[in-house]
Amino acid sequence: MNKKADAANADSLFNSGNYFEASIEYEYLIFRAEQPENLNLFKYKKALCYKKLNDFNRAINELQSAYFENPKEDTLYRFVCYEQSLCFYLNGEPQKALWKIDEYFHLNADSSLFFDFLPIRAICLNETFQWDEARKCLLAFVQMQDLTTENKTELEHLIHELYHKKNVPKIRSVKKAELFSRIIPGTGQIYAGMTGEGIVNFLINASILAFTAHQAYNGFYITGYLAGLGFFNKTYHGGIKRAEAIALQKNKELIANLNSRIIALISTGSNSN
Amino acid sequence: MRSLFLLFFIFKIGLATGQNSDELKFINYLINKGDYKEALFLTEKSFSDFNPEQFDSLNYFKGWAHYSVKNLELSTLSLLNVSKSSPFYPKSRFFAGYNQIYLGNYAEAKEILIQTEVTEDPNLSLLTFELSGIEMLEGNWSEAKNRLSALNQNIALINQQIAILNKICEEQENHRQKSPVLAGIMSGIIPGSGKIYVGKTGEGIASLITNAGFGLITWENYRKLGINNFKTIFFGGIFIANYISNIYGTVISVKTIENEYQNKLHNQILFQLHIPLRNFFE
Amino acid sequence: MQSLLKYRKTINTGLFLLLFAVSGFAQSINLNSDLMLVDSVSRQQIHHHEKRDFIFKNQPKTIFNSNPVSLLYGSSLYIYQNFITQHFSASCLYNPTCSEFSKHAVKEFGIFKGGLLTFDRLNRCNRIAATDLDIATIDLKTHRFDDSITKYK
Numbered sequence: 001m002n003k004k005a006d007a008a009n010a011d012s013l014f015n016s017g018n019y020f021e022a023s024i025e026y027e028y029l030i031f032r033a034e035q036p037e038n039l040n041l042f043k044y045k046k047a048l049c050y051k052k053l054n055d056f057n058r059a060i061n062e063l064q065s066a067y068f069e070n071p072k073e074d075t076l077y078r079f080v081c082y083e084q085s086l087c088f089y090l091n092g093e094p095q096k097a098l099w100k101i102d103e104y105f106h107l108n109a110d111s112s113l114f115f116d117f118l119p120i121r122a123i124c125l126n127e128t129f130q131w132d133e134a135r136k137c138l139l140a141f142v143q144m145q146d147l148t149t150e151n152k153t154e155l156e157h158l159i160h161e162l163y164h165k166k167n168v169p170k171i172r173s174v175k176k177a178e179l180f181s182r183i184i185p186g187t188g189q190i191y192a193g194m195t196g197e198g199i200v201n202f203l204i205n206a207s208i209l210a211f212t213a214h215q216a217y218n219g220f221y222i223t224g225y226l227a228g229l230g231f232f233n234k235t236y237h238g239g240i241k242r243a244e245a246i247a248l249q250k251n252k253e254l255i256a257n258l259n260s261r262i263i264a265l266i267s268t269g270s271n272s273n
Numbered sequence: 274m275r276s277l278f279l280l281f282f283i284f285k286i287g288l289a290t291g292q293n294s295d296e297l298k299f300i301n302y303l304i305n306k307g308d309y310k311e312a313l314f315l316t317e318k319s320f321s322d323f324n325p326e327q328f329d330s331l332n333y334f335k336g337w338a339h340y341s342v343k344n345l346e347l348s349t350l351s352l353l354n355v356s357k358s359s360p361f362y363p364k365s366r367f368f369a370g371y372n373q374i375y376l377g378n379y380a381e382a383k384e385i386l387i388q389t390e391v392t393e394d395p396n397l398s399l400l401t402f403e404l405s406g407i408e409m410l411e412g413n414w415s416e417a418k419n420r421l422s423a424l425n426q427n428i429a430l431i432n433q434q435i436a437i438l439n440k441i442c443e444e445q446e447n448h449r450q451k452s453p454v455l456a457g458i459m460s461g462i463i464p465g466s467g468k469i470y471v472g473k474t475g476e477g478i479a480s481l482i483t484n485a486g487f488g489l490i491t492w493e494n495y496r497k498l499g500i501n502n503f504k505t506i507f508f509g510g511i512f513i514a515n516y517i518s519n520i521y522g523t524v525i526s527v528k529t530i531e532n533e534y535q536n537k538l539h540n541q542i543l544f545q546l547h548i549p550l551r552n553f554f555e
Numbered sequence: 556m557q558s559l560l561k562y563r564k565t566i567n568t569g570l571f572l573l574l575f576a577v578s579g580f581a582q583s584i585n586l587n588s589d590l591m592l593v594d595s596v597s598r599q600q601i602h603h604h605e606k607r608d609f610i611f612k613n614q615p616k617t618i619f620n621s622n623p624v625s626l627l628y629g630s631s632l633y634i635y636q637n638f639i640t641q642h643f644s645a646s647c648l649y650n651p652t653c654s655e656f657s658k659h660a661v662k663e664f665g666i667f668k669g670g671l672l673t674f675d676r677l678n679r680c681n682r683i684a685a686t687d688l689d690i691a692t693i694d695l696k697t698h699r700f701d702d703s704i705t706k707y708k
Contacts, residue, residue: 024303024311031299054596082584090596116584123593201642222493223508226486237644249602256597263590475686480678515674522675529706537689 007042014049023049040066044080051083056091060084071107078104078113086120094127115144119266123259129171135163138262158265162258169254172247181243185236188243193250201239208232293320293327300334304341312338329359336365345372353385363389363396364554370403371550375543379407398424399549402431406546409438410539418442430553434545441541448534453527460523464516467523471530480519487512607636610658625666632658648680648688650699659704672707 010025026046033039043066050059063084071077081104088097101121105114118141125134142155161167172192181188186202189195212228215221296315303312316335323331336352339345352369355361366389373382386404391397405420421439426432451471460467465481468474491512494505610629611620619625636654647653653676661669678684688700 020311020314024314027303027308027311028299031302032295051592079584086589086593090593092600116586119586119590120593197641200638204639204642220493220497222489223504226490227508230486234643238642241644242641253601256601259597260594263594267587267590473684473687476679476684479681479684482683483678514670515678518671518674519678521671522678525675525707532706533689 010045014045017052019049019052023053040068040074040076040080044076044083047080047083047087051087051090056087059087060091063087078108082116082120085117085124089120089124089127094124097121097124098128112144115141118144119262122262126255126258126262131163131168135159141266155265162261162265169251169258171254172250174244174247177243177247178240181240185239188240189246192243192247194246197242197246201235201242204235205232205239208235293323296320297327297330297334300331300338304334304338307341309338309341313342325356326359329355329361333359333361333365336368340368340372345376348372349385357390363391367399367403367550367554371547374403374407374410374546377410379411383407394425395428395430395553398428398431399553402435402549403546406438406542409442409542414442414445431549434549437545438542441538441545445538450531451527453524456527457520457524460520464519467520468526471523471527473526473530476526480522484512484516484519487515607633609633610662619665625661628661628666628670648685648700649676649702650694650697651703653677653680656702656704660707663704663708672704676702 006025006029010022010029013019013022013025023046026042026049029042030039030046033042043062047059047062050056050062063080066076066080068074068077068080081100085097085100085104088094088100097120101117101124104117105111108114118137122134122137122141125131125137138159139156142152142159145152147155177188177192179188180191181201184202185205186198186200189198189201191198208228208231212224212232215224215228300312300315303309303315312334316331316338320328320331332351332354336348336350336355339348339351349369349372352365352372355365359365366385370382370386370389373379373385383404386400386407389400391400401420401424405417405424408414408417408420418439421435421442424431424435426435456467456471458467459470460480463481464484465477465479468477468480470477487508491505491509494502494508498505500506610632611625614620620629632654640654649656651659653673656676657669657673660672663669664672692700694701
């Protein structure tokens with residue numbers, strides 16, 4: 001059995017979409033590898049298999065095991081960094097993705113190679129609410145393309161529009177949502193973006209309190225205390241917890257929408273009008 | 274010409290065997306790495322040019338990978354295919370037996386273990402040890418005790434487990450199921466007391482608190498509004514439902530507690546049967 | 556429509572040729588498809604509130620599921636599961652949750668025994684009763700204790 005044939009076999013498995021089998025073939029190549037420089041290549045390709053199989057955690061582990069003695073001179077380094085940052089993002093770790101990208105940028109003086117990293121970086125910056133940085137990133141991305149000046153200005157305009165104060169997602173503060181619901185039940189939910197649920201929560205809490213007050217006023221102290229306040233305790237704290245959860249969920253949705261628009265802008269082009 | 278052909282043939286076999294052992298090494302490497310799914314995928318390929326020894330290794334690896342991903346039936350099938358001459362034979366037989374014990378197929382497990390050919394002592398004692406474990410799982414406590422006492426006590430590998438199994442036997446002998454009738458009556462007199470009696474102290478206290486709460490609310494409404502008022506009926510209804518359900522819950526909890534106890538014992542025995550296997554074969 | 560990614564070929568051709576020598580398949584970055592993947596993965600992460608069914612949905616009408624008590628129970632359970640449960644602070648200790656357990660129990664044993672089991676379960680679902688639970692039996696995926704109605708058959 002000859003090694004070159006093996007690598008070709010693995011590649012053809014990958015190209016025909018048999019990612020699981022391809023990952024085993026690459027592992028076999030790693031297992032038998034005599035030259036360490038090929039090792040990183042096989043690990044990279046194995047990680048691509050896992051990415052295709054949506055197993056991002058495993059892809060990250062595979063890429064992290066790749067070791068570069070001379071990252072500046074190794075062309076593969078760029079690809080490994082790119083996939084690693086992408087998989088970090090896909091695995092729900094945008095902060096780690098940003099660190100990886102910055103590490104790559106730091107090691108490389110040639111900024112023309114940054115191109116592919118920029119959209120991923122912008123998307124990760126959005127996740128951490130750094131609008132200005134994200135906008136700069138996208139503008140740099142536009143500048144690096146070979147488009148006509150007219151197209152570029154138009155794209156820049158669109159990006160500025162996306163990050164305009166009016167259009168930038170209104171991120172809900174989890175702490176504020178919690179505080180609002182603590183002061184007046186239901187208001188936290190309304191602040192976080194679910195008006196209907198907030199009103200229902202307010203009404204539930206208000207009616208329980210009214211019941212309690214009514215009972216106590218008429219001398220039913222035990223009923224008021226046990227049935228009224230006992231119940232209120234549950235809905236009051238429940239509302240606070242729920243407001244936090246809604247704020248988190250809403251933020252996720254807003255960021256996903258923004259990223260979706262950016263992706264649409266990048267992948268379909270802009271000269272539709 | 275003929276000798277040349279023969280030479281070529283021998284060379285070809287040698288090449289094939291070299292490759293095969295490489296494949297086997299790779300499968301072993303995957304298993305050690307924890308990539309069981311990948312290892313299993315490879316063992317499913319056809320290996321028509323394997324010699325018997327390599328087949329044994331292959332079956333062992335296959336069985337071990339299946340065992341690691343908890344496909345115990347398939348694991349047993351592969352492990353039983355390992356022949357006596359293989360160095361993996363004792364481990365394969367013991368783990369095939371353990372798989373069947375774990376699956377609750379005690380008759381099959383006994384058959385596998387009894388038919389295993391072992392002669393020297395650690396293996397022989399281990400075999401008796403596993404068999405006594407099966408007797409315990411089947412509920413033949415006295416038989417299990419006989420077997421355990423017949424075992425050589427000087428084998429470091431299992432003497433700790435023997436002591437634990439003996440203790441479990443004793444525990445089982447002293448175990449008495451609580452009376453559901455008594456528990457129910459107790460819960461009827463003081464809500465929750467029956468649950469404390471059967472061993473669920475927290476549940477008993479919680480039941481007592483809720484019953485007392487609804488009871489107090491009902492009492493207050495009854496005292497002030499009389500029996501025919503809606504509020505009295507409403508809270509009284511909840512109180513009665515809660516009160517009856519507490520008695521009912523106490524009665525059925527005797528059964529669930531007994532089941533929990535038996536499960537715990539079962540798992541303890543399985544665990545103790547597993548420890549020496551892992552220690553000895555790894 | 557013009558793709559913004561066309562330019563990439565010019566930059567990567569050099570790399571392509573270099574790496575082609577090492578293997579039969581050159582690595583490349585397909586930014587477009589990666590961004591599509593990002594989009595689909597982030598869409599999946601957005602959680603949508605699932606609607607929970609009425610207890611007697613798709614059941615033939617019988618005396619057991621169409622008497623007023625069952626209907627009252629069924630509709631209050633439906634309202635609770637879809638509109639009320641999110642307003643409560645405590646999340647259930649068990650899997651299935653108390654309301655789901657109640658649903659199963661009433662379906663399986665009828666309104667009387669099911670109701671008794673439900674009250675018993677509610678009494679067991681609090682911090683005091685939780686002291687009796689064996690932490691070793693917790694389900695690591697759901698972080699809840701398994702307590703299905705099959706235990707009470």
